[in-house]
Amino acid sequence: MGKEIKVGMADLNVCVSPDSITTLGLGSCVGIALRDPITKIGGLAHIMLPDSTTIRNNSNIPKFADTGIEELVKQVVRRGADRNRLVAKIAGGAQMFGFQSKSEMVRVGERNVEATKKKLAQLRIPILAEDTGKNFGRTVIFYPETGDFVIRAVGKAEYKI
Amino acid sequence: MGEISLEEMSNEYFDVLKELGNIGAGNATTALAQMMQCKVDMAVPQVRLLEFKEIGETMGGEELVMAGIYLGIEGDITGSIMFLLEKQAAKHLVGKLMGIESEGEEFTEMEFSALKEVGNIITGAYLNSLSSITNLAVYPSVPDLTVDMAGAILSVPAIEFGALGDRILLIQTQFFDEMVLDGYFILIPDLESYGRILSALGISI
Numbered sequence: 001m002g003k004e005i006k007v008g009m010a011d012l013n014v015c016v017s018p019d020s021i022t023t024l025g026l027g028s029c030v031g032i033a034l035r036d037p038i039t040k041i042g043g044l045a046h047i048m049l050p051d052s053t054t055i056r057n058n059s060n061i062p063k064f065a066d067t068g069i070e071e072l073v074k075q076v077v078r079r080g081a082d083r084n085r086l087v088a089k090i091a092g093g094a095q096m097f098g099f100q101s102k103s104e105m106v107r108v109g110e111r112n113v114e115a116t117k118k119k120l121a122q123l124r125i126p127i128l129a130e131d132t133g134k135n136f137g138r139t140v141i142f143y144p145e146t147g148d149f150v151i152r153a154v155g156k157a158e159y160k161i
Numbered sequence: 162m163g164e165i166s167l168e169e170m171s172n173e174y175f176d177v178l179k180e181l182g183n184i185g186a187g188n189a190t191t192a193l194a195q196m197m198q199c200k201v202d203m204a205v206p207q208v209r210l211l212e213f214k215e216i217g218e219t220m221g222g223e224e225l226v227m228a229g230i231y232l233g234i235e236g237d238i239t240g241s242i243m244f245l246l247e248k249q250a251a252k253h254l255v256g257k258l259m260g261i262e263s264e265g266e267e268f269t270e271m272e273f274s275a276l277k278e279v280g281n282i283i284t285g286a287y288l289n290s291l292s293s294i295t296n297l298a299v300y301p302s303v304p305d306l307t308v309d310m311a312g313a314i315l316s317v318p319a320i321e322f323g324a325l326g327d328r329i330l331l332i333q334t335q336f337f338d339e340m341v342l343d344g345y346f347i348l349i350p351d352l353e354s355y356g357r358i359l360s361a362l363g364i365s366i
Contacts, residue, residue, distance in 0.1 A: 008214025024223035025312020028320055048323045060327050096317050097231045097305040108320050137313020139224055154226055154309055
């Protein structure tokens with residue numbers, strides 16, 4: 001068994017088999033796991049907002065779907081993953097409350113998922129599986145060895161995608 | 162009206178927010194005592210400006226199950242406010258309010274709606290003090306409640322703060338009746354409301 005690497009909110013990291021990588025309590029944020037199935041090098045990003053270009057204070061790269069995914073790709077490739085073999089799994093983007101206060105913040109979970117998909121499509125990285133939306137929080141653990149993306153939620157049995 | 166970010170926030174401004182937090186939490190404690198018809202004590206609230214990755218740990222872990230009550234604010238000050246309470250503490254509070262010993266892990270529909278009311282009263286008391294100190298109109302929306310992992314609940318205010326900067330302002334309040342109840346307030350004024358709060362208090366920015 002390898003060690004478990006922890007990724008915080010607005011954070012990202014690389015992970016190589018046999019290690020695993022996790023982020024706890026994803027709400028409206030989205031967790032993006034990347035993996036090269038041959039080298040078994042992967043990584044995980046925990047993004048909070050869809051688009052860095054609409055926000056003035058945007059120096060925090062892992063905070064945004066667009067810049068965060070780009071950076072994650074860069075880091076896993078630097079670690080030895082093949083850029084053209086990368087595949088993705090994504091989870092999160094829930095709507096935690098029935099209302100969200102500001103119009104801009106409405107559906108931010110959904111918009112995070114949309115922006116994530118758009119960025120991955122633009123980078124030609126296929127999404128193998130997703131568990132997004134709905135109204136509950138998720139803890140995710142990614143295993144670059146198998147590509148399993150394990151999801152834990154309150155009051156639910158653990159499952160994987 | 163000047164715009165400021167939390168990063169550039171002066172000590173003076175931080176003190177003001179701290180004091181607002183103190184008074185608001187004090188008011189909320191009084192409201193809680195009235196509602197429960199018993200004495201409730203409060204420790205001096207701690208006001209902290211935290212990085213996103215620190216907030217989960219501060220509250221006892223991202224996976225700690227908590228009840229989160231979230232309201233929008235309209236009026237002179239716009240934004241939102243959240244009150245968080247650990248699940249067992251929430252169950253205790255609601256059980257006491259309803260005069261029953263709560264069984265089981267999950268909230269019944271009745272307990273859920275009572276908890277929503279508790280959140281409504283606590284945040285209402287908090288906002289009332291904010292309104293009377295600043296002399297600004299503050300109208301809360303209908304509250305919404307969710308019971309889930311701390312990290313997931315906190316993602317909502319974190320994202321709102323995230324549009325402005327990289328940190329979140331957390332007011333931790335400990336209530337005591339027979340047990341210690343750790344409550345957390347998160348006030349999220351919109352950018353322009355910060356300036357309004359400060360101007361109302363006679364602080365130049």
